[in-house]
Amino acid sequence: MPTFHKLVAVRTSDTFREALEVQEVELAPPSQGQLQVAVRYVGVNAADYLMAAGRYLAPTPPPYDMGAEAVGVVSAVGPGVTDFHEGDAVLAVGVPGYRDVLTMSAAQAIPVSQATPEVLTLGVSGLTASIALHEVGQMSRGETVLVTAAAGGTGSFAAQLAKQAGNHVIGTCSSSDKVDFLRSLGVDRPINYKAEDLAAVLKAEYRKGVDLIFEGVGGTTFDRCVDALAVRGRLLIIGAISEYESGPQVVTGPRILYKLLYKSASLRAFWLMHYFRHTRDHMARLLAMLREGTIRAATDPTPFIGLSRAIDAIDYMYQGKNVGKVVVQI
Numbered sequence: 001m002p003t004f005h006k007l008v009a010v011r012t013s014d015t016f017r018e019a020l021e022v023q024e025v026e027l028a029p030p031s032q033g034q035l036q037v038a039v040r041y042v043g044v045n046a047a048d049y050l051m052a053a054g055r056y057l058a059p060t061p062p063p064y065d066m067g068a069e070a071v072g073v074v075s076a077v078g079p080g081v082t083d084f085h086e087g088d089a090v091l092a093v094g095v096p097g098y099r100d101v102l103t104m105s106a107a108q109a110i111p112v113s114q115a116t117p118e119v120l121t122l123g124v125s126g127l128t129a130s131i132a133l134h135e136v137g138q139m140s141r142g143e144t145v146l147v148t149a150a151a152g153g154t155g156s157f158a159a160q161l162a163k164q165a166g167n168h169v170i171g172t173c174s175s176s177d178k179v180d181f182l183r184s185l186g187v188d189r190p191i192n193y194k195a196e197d198l199a200a201v202l203k204a205e206y207r208k209g210v211d212l213i214f215e216g217v218g219g220t221t222f223d224r225c226v227d228a229l230a231v232r233g234r235l236l237i238i239g240a241i242s243e244y245e246s247g248p249q250v251v252t253g254p255r256i257l258y259k260l261l262y263k264s265a266s267l268r269a270f271w272l273m274h275y276f277r278h279t280r281d282h283m284a285r286l287l288a289m290l291r292e293g294t295i296r297a298a299t300d301p302t303p304f305i306g307l308s309r310a311i312d313a314i315d316y317m318y319q320g321k322n323v324g325k326v327v328v329q330i
């Protein structure tokens, strides 16, 4: 019986090195309607930490398989599969991607021209940015849009899409190198929050407030963003990475409704798995933009090669070192 390797959470732990293990298991042939994919690249996501800690959605007890996306080449097709053939490149989103062979439903596979790291970034990151801004944030043009963690995998797409739509874009990040990167993406006002005070910059330079905010950091960054909302402003709650390690911060203070009501402002939460029905349209648009060169799929240049390096890759992201999407090459 052939075998494959996968990254498994064998226990839950906030020290994710203790939770995760690479296992070799038997590989069954694909069944009716399934594809088998030789995985080339896997995307690292902030939620990987939550999965390992057992705090992602309503987790089943360990062991469970890790990951959220992968890109690769079809190595076998099961009975009844006519749309895909051996050698086809496919992108898979919402699957446990940390493995060298992925068995998945053909109906869930997204056909792509090449199994590259750039195409991979369009999965969780590109789709989240595109669907959240357009479908939930009702992004228009001529507005002021603020993106937090703008130099990361998801934020770098949000910043570019907001700029492309004809908006003034502000992006937060933690270093001068990332400021340069944001400028190269077209961000009008990069803010290195370690060198400048975010609240002070927003207050001084954006007196009318910010119309649309794509917010994935949480903690006091979220608070500053809520304070900066314009009249009828919308804040997209994408995540709260600064609270993932500590667990949700408890705050005391007046209910948030008082900050929103008198500005007619709104908070809109977004979770990609609730919007999978938009995948086809948004992926087609993102692939076209990548092909035309109107969008950059930024991958972090640090190489992580092999499944066992996935743990180092998650660590690297949590140290805030990444510029663009962190990718593991299988």
Ligand code: NAP
Pocket: 044, 045, 046, 047, 124, 125, 128, 149, 150, 151, 152, 153, 154, 155, 172, 173, 174, 175, 178, 216, 217, 237, 238, 239, 240, 241, 242, 243, 270, 271, 272, 273, 317, 318, 319, 320, 321, 322, 324, 325, 326
């Ligand atoms: P990423 O942005 O590629 O990397 C994380 C970045 O967060 C770091 O590079 C760092 O950039 C920033 N950060 C700020 N405070 C941090 C802290 N205390 N610890 C670690 N990093 C911190 O990661 P991503 O996977 O694309 O995720 C970004 C956010 O989007 C997360 O909240 C994630 O959960 C969310 N997300 C949500 C969905 C959804 O469906 N809702 C889908 C994808 C991602 P700086 O150092 O420059 O600040």
